[in-house]
Amino acid sequence: MLDFKFIKDNLDAVRENIKNRNVTASPEKVVELYDQRNLVLQELEDLRRQRNENASKMKGKLDPEVRQGLIDEGKALKDQISQVEVRMDSLLKELQQAAVLIPNMAHPDAPVGKEDKDNLEILRSGTVPEFSFKAKDHVQLAEAMDLVDFENATRVSGSKFYYLKNEAVLLELALTRYALDVLQKHGFILTITPDIAREEIVEGIGFNPRGEESNIYTLEGTGTCLVGTAEITLGGYYAGQIVDLSNGPILMAGVSHCFRREAGASGQYSKGLYRVHQFTKIEMFAYCKPGESDALLMKLRSIEEEIFNGLEIPFRIVDTCTGDLGGPAYRKFDLEAWMPGRGDEGDWGEVTSTSNCTDYQSRRLGIRYKDEEGKNHLVHTLNGTAIAISRGIIAIMENFQQEDGSIRIPEKLVPYTGFSEIRRS
Template sequence: MLTCGRFLSSSAAASTPSLSPFRNLTLSLLRRPHLRLLSSSATASAAAAAVEPDTKGGAGGGAAKPQWKAAIDFKWIRENTDAVAVNIRDRNSAANLDLVLQLYDEYLALQKEVERLRAERNAVANKMKGKLEPSVRQALVEEGKNLKEGLIALEEDLVQLTDKLQLEAQSIPNTTHPDAPVGGEESSVVRKEVGSQRNFNFTIRDHLQLGKELDLFDFDAAAEVSGSKFYYLKNEAVLLEMALVNWAITEVSKKGFTPLITPEIVRSSVVEKCGFQPRAQNTQVYSIDNSDQCLIGTAEIPVGGIHMDSILPDSDLPRKYVAYSHCFRTEAGAAGAATRGLYRVHQFSKVEMFVFCRPEESDKCHEELITIEEELYASLGLHFKTLDMATGDLGAPAYRKFDIEAWMPGLDRYGEISSASNCTDYQSRRLGIRFRPSPADPPPANAKKGKGSSGPTQFVHTLNATAVAVPRLIICILENFQQEDGTVVIPEPLRPFMGGLEVLSPKTK
């Protein structure tokens, strides 16, 4: 499937004005009065510098390197303007499509002008190769100098324009699966429901009360040490976290996933290429001052970057990872009773699944990921529902996303415990991750030609899904499996990972 490039987030990029008309710049440069004649000793070297053939596509000096670039298919965007505009609207994105198209047209025109000047400069250089009268040679020297100066100025403009075009285009969200519900979060559709709410014949405690009685958490000390929304896990809660992590990695590894423990500090550019804005207003990302690094909010980011700027062998696809990491989120704007306790915190442990696959396999891999999630949570005995998320809640990278919400009786509501997203080639176009199909596979129309006879490369598709977000599952286990006497029954699959412990009991004073 051809998508319209890969982009940062649904937040709008800063508005950028157009460059001054480049044709007027070219004419003004080429109409300058001739500079004074060079001395005879300097003429040869100056002439060579002024009219040396342009074989590297640049005039040298002055032009700053552009920012990292996504492989955005601008031609596809321009040919499908109506569809892209509808997608931006349906996803509540603030991307400025009109500005992207305007900048792209300016880019094409400026690029054409640069190529024209390069050709003229090379033509002048070729004329200098023969035997010429001094006056003719000097005229060619002056013409070559003017062309070089004009070319330097235009190439600087081209770099700036390319950066502005990228900045604006990166805010365009991924395309959307045709079956995704259109609308806000309330328009999401229940795809599957497992189990039912437990009927309690006693007063329900929430996880905060249970944690206090079982001596599992310390929020007060953590608030003094680190601030609000931090916590200490204590006693059996530590064993429960380790059990959830080890159980999830063990179960997912059985399905062909390679276990990873990832870096938890990454470059800001990698965060951006995965579709997040680390330095935007109300960002969820912690950035490290005076550096180009951030704390990760999910292992999706370092796993997504593990094959950055590489070509994967076709025989290795799909490549599947299950990664453990700590995650750090600012939770900007989060407040209220619905976020109390462990539900929304700044630091937590998570096990994440990630897949690199061929484009035609991504829908199948998406189904595999959501099936794994459902099997994991069903085996714990949780009541949950799987939602096909509406367009307004997809974020920028996801082509389609399924969320799982589990019943949390102490909070008296469903709470999200996982999501599974198919990002198609949104991230791989930005991260530069391709594969080379086997010769038997026909290349798509937009494939990039490779070297030799091994055929063109294509962008892989990437998918991510939560296996275990530890704090949310601790909430589910404590609140769903609490007993009238204040004990909590440990789900059977976790018991081997907790030394055979079956029940959490209040501490004897």
């Protein structure tokens, strides 16, 4: 959430940012409610001052009539304060509801555009494979090799669920361990996070837990949700706390299941494992001082590149346009892997992303650090996907398929899987 005073002092810039990010929000309403809140706050502080003065006058010996007058005055002030506090609570709720609709400011260098086709490609790595045969997509490969069962998963759990089977199970575990080894080398604290979070944490991170547009499963009657990403649980880890950044940024990595409703998602690019309701993901999350976040974003991106270069998977990096940024993100880079089975001739598919959310999340979650003078400041938060396992499996199956239908395993993963290819006799 943006600072209320910042919105008021930079109204034109905030309006332009809302337009560029293609969202609906009213900064004018925020300013109006913020001004009302300040007036009510002033009224409340004045009444509290009068109450304190009244209490001071009650000390010592007083004429009974004077004392009774002060008692009556104190009771009246107490009632007034209670009424104004109710007004203040109502105003604050309304102000928060209006403010959370306003996205973070976008980085000046972020491409201005409405959707993913407006993202700017800035880097390519690896060589797109050329096959002497018609490439299959991962669904064809998986079904032929008995690696994934969509049919029985649909019968048991519904559409967009799946059973991993046989070598695919070991491939998921291998990718998980491989990514964790890379992250541990870079100084990340490794965690396996809860799959459930309180709604206030979900909202504080910037996800909407309720309504038709929500991508989150809400557990009715509990005030909790299934997490869509470990960004939620890692970001909530220090909610309401003052963190120690004297030794540099705090780097955390979380393994979690991710649950997504994927409301409205359909089409060829949602096929198979690409867009599902449940998958495993290894997430990076960082807390740092404001002056460190731009450089740290590039570090998280370089780790994603290291992971996929190690897997020998061709990829490109795109600078995400304003309309495709999530609400909390100031700047975001997507890593898109080449997927030979995507479409008629292959195409790029997003497999990871990394974002600098500045103080947008920490303001709502109340996460601060102390500077050298002992003053509290909001931290900057960043997140990045080390690997979304299901999409990693897609990229490996499709890029390393062989003419006989077998699938080669990237060399880096062989020590983890115990086999160098998947084939059926």
